[in-house]
Amino acid sequence: MTESAACPNRRPVIVVGAGPVGLSAALALRALGRPVTVMEAGEQDRLRPGSRAIFVHRATLEILDRSHPGLAHDLAAQGLLWHTKRTFYAGREVFSRSYTPPPPGELPHFSSLPQVETERLLLQACKEAGVEFAWNQEVATAATSGDGVLLATTGGTRWHADYVIAADGARSAVRDSLGIPLQGSRSDGWYVVVDAEEDPGDPLPVERIFHYAHPAVDGRNVLLVPFAGGWRVDLQLHDDDDPEELSTGEGLRGWLRAVLPAPYAERVTWSSTYRFLQVIAEDFADEHRRVLLAGEAAHLFAPFGARGMNSGVPDAEAAANAVHLAMSASGPARAEAAVTEYALSRRRSAVYNCDAAGAALTHLRPGPEERARLESAAENAERDPSMGHWLDIAPYGPREAAPGNTIYKY
Ligand SMILES: Cc1cc2nc3c(=O)[nH]c(=O)nc-3n(C[C@H](O)[C@H](O)[C@H](O)COP(=O)(O)OP(=O)(O)OC[C@H]3O[C@@H](n4cnc5c(N)ncnc54)[C@H](O)[C@@H]3O)c2cc1C
Known part of the structure; x- marks a missing residue:
C-alpha cells in the first residue's frame, strides 16, 4: 500500500486557507456535493483585524447565494447600504448623486460590512453545509504529481488530497512551494x-x-x-x-x-x-493540474474599485466547478483540461482587474498633464455634469466587469 493510500489525513479535496475565498470555495464544493476539508493556519476563534473588504458587490452576493441560498440576504441584512455619493475637489462639491433603495426583498447593489462579519457568516454557512475544518494547520510545503497533492504542515503533519484549492492569501506558502512566481509591480505612494x-x-x-x-x-x-x-x-x-x-x-x-x-x-x-502591490501569479495551477490558486494567493490589486475579495469569490466558485469537473472526468486529459480552463479564464480576469486597479492608481497619482485635466474638470463640473461624473468614478478604475464576471453599476 502506498503512503498516500494509508495516510489518515487523506481527503478528496482540501482548501488551504479559511479567509473569504477559501470559505467560499468550500461552500461551492459542498453545493456540488463534494466533501471538503479546509486547512487553516490560525485558530478557530481568531479575530482578524481591520474592516478590509467592506464593499461586497451584488455579483459576489449572488455567487454566495448560489452556494448557500439565503446567505446573500444575511450579508445584506448585516451590512449597510449608502444611498448617496459625493465628490469634492479642494473643498468644493463637484458631484453628488442619491439613489432609491431597492424594493424590500430584492438584493441591494452592494453590502457594506467589515470583512470579519462576512467571514463569520461564511464560516457559519460552511459549518451548516458540513465542511470539515482543520485549524492550527499551517501548510509549509506542497508537492504535486499526476496522482494528487502532498501537503506538509509546519508541525510536521502530512495531508494528501486529489485536488487542492490554495486560498492561503498574499504570502501563499502553497504557491511559493510550487515555485509559481508573481509578476507585476508595487505602487510608489503610501x-x-x-x-x-x-x-x-x-x-x-x-x-x-x-x-x-x-x-x-x-x-x-x-x-x-x-x-x-x-x-x-x-x-x-x-x-x-x-x-x-x-x-x-x-x-x-x-x-x-x-x-x-x-x-x-x-x-x-x-x-x-x-503601498499596494499589483501582481498576478504566472499560472493559476501547478504543472500537474492538481492545485488551483484562488484569491490573493493568485493575485493582488490596489483596493480602489474593491476588486480583491470581489474577484476572489468568483475564483472560488470557478475553482470548485473545475475540481468537480476534473473529479468526474472520463480520463486524465479531460481532468487536466478542466483545471487548465480555470487557470486561463481566471487569469484573464485577474489581468483585467489588475489593469483596472492600475488605472485608478494612476488617476490618484497624476502626472502634470493628468493633474491639469483634473483641475479643468473640477473647474467645469458645475457647467458640465459629465466632468463631475468623471471625477466621481475615476478613482475606482473602469466600471466594466472583468471577463467572466458580472458587475452592477452604482
Ligand atoms: C485596506 C484594504 C481594503 C480592502 N478593501 C476591499 C474591498 O472593499 N473589497 C474587496 O473586494 N476587497 C478589499 N480588500 C481585499 C480583501 O481584503 C482581500 O482580497 C481578501 O482578504 C482576500 O481573501 P483571501 O481569502 O484570498 O486571503 P486572506 O483573507 O488573506 O485569507 C487567507 C487565509 O489563509 C490562511 N493562511 C495563510 N497562510 C496559510 C498557510 N500556510 N497554511 C494554512 N492557512 C494559511 C490565513 O490565516 C487566512 O485565513 C481590501 C484589502 C485591504 C488591505
Whole structure:
C-alpha cells in the first residue's frame, strides 16, 4: 500500500486557507456535493483585524447565494447600504448623486460590512453545509504529481488530497512551494487606512465621500466610506510624508479630526499603512493540474474599485466547478483540461482587474498633464455634469466587469 493510500489525513479535496475565498470555495464544493476539508493556519476563534473588504458587490452576493441560498440576504441584512455619493475637489462639491433603495426583498447593489462579519457568516454557512475544518494547520510545503497533492504542515503533519484549492492569501506558502512566481509591480505612494467606530452621539450622514486635494489635510486625497458599525478613512500620503507618523498617536488623530468630527479621532479601532502591490501569479495551477490558486494567493490589486475579495469569490466558485469537473472526468486529459480552463479564464480576469486597479492608481497619482485635466474638470463640473461624473468614478478604475464576471453599476 502506498503512503498516500494509508495516510489518515487523506481527503478528496482540501482548501488551504479559511479567509473569504477559501470559505467560499468550500461552500461551492459542498453545493456540488463534494466533501471538503479546509486547512487553516490560525485558530478557530481568531479575530482578524481591520474592516478590509467592506464593499461586497451584488455579483459576489449572488455567487454566495448560489452556494448557500439565503446567505446573500444575511450579508445584506448585516451590512449597510449608502444611498448617496459625493465628490469634492479642494473643498468644493463637484458631484453628488442619491439613489432609491431597492424594493424590500430584492438584493441591494452592494453590502457594506467589515470583512470579519462576512467571514463569520461564511464560516457559519460552511459549518451548516458540513465542511470539515482543520485549524492550527499551517501548510509549509506542497508537492504535486499526476496522482494528487502532498501537503506538509509546519508541525510536521502530512495531508494528501486529489485536488487542492490554495486560498492561503498574499504570502501563499502553497504557491511559493510550487515555485509559481508573481509578476507585476508595487505602487510608489503610501496610504494610511483607518477604521473609526460610529459615534452614536454624533451619527454622520450615510454617504460615501471622495475628496480630492482636501484643504484641511494639506491637499491630500481622502476617501470616507461608511460600513456597518463605522467609517473607513483612506488618506493618500504626499511623497515626503512619514507613514508611521500619520498612522499612529497624535499624528493620526490630528488629520482625522480635520476630516471627521473630533470624537471620531478617539474612536479608532484599526489603522494601517499600505503601498499596494499589483501582481498576478504566472499560472493559476501547478504543472500537474492538481492545485488551483484562488484569491490573493493568485493575485493582488490596489483596493480602489474593491476588486480583491470581489474577484476572489468568483475564483472560488470557478475553482470548485473545475475540481468537480476534473473529479468526474472520463480520463486524465479531460481532468487536466478542466483545471487548465480555470487557470486561463481566471487569469484573464485577474489581468483585467489588475489593469483596472492600475488605472485608478494612476488617476490618484497624476502626472502634470493628468493633474491639469483634473483641475479643468473640477473647474467645469458645475457647467458640465459629465466632468463631475468623471471625477466621481475615476478613482475606482473602469466600471466594466472583468471577463467572466458580472458587475452592477452604482
Ligand atoms: C485596506 C484594504 C481594503 C480592502 N478593501 C476591499 C474591498 O472593499 N473589497 C474587496 O473586494 N476587497 C478589499 N480588500 C481585499 C480583501 O481584503 C482581500 O482580497 C481578501 O482578504 C482576500 O481573501 P483571501 O481569502 O484570498 O486571503 P486572506 O483573507 O488573506 O485569507 C487567507 C487565509 O489563509 C490562511 N493562511 C495563510 N497562510 C496559510 C498557510 N500556510 N497554511 C494554512 N492557512 C494559511 C490565513 O490565516 C487566512 O485565513 C481590501 C484589502 C485591504 C488591505
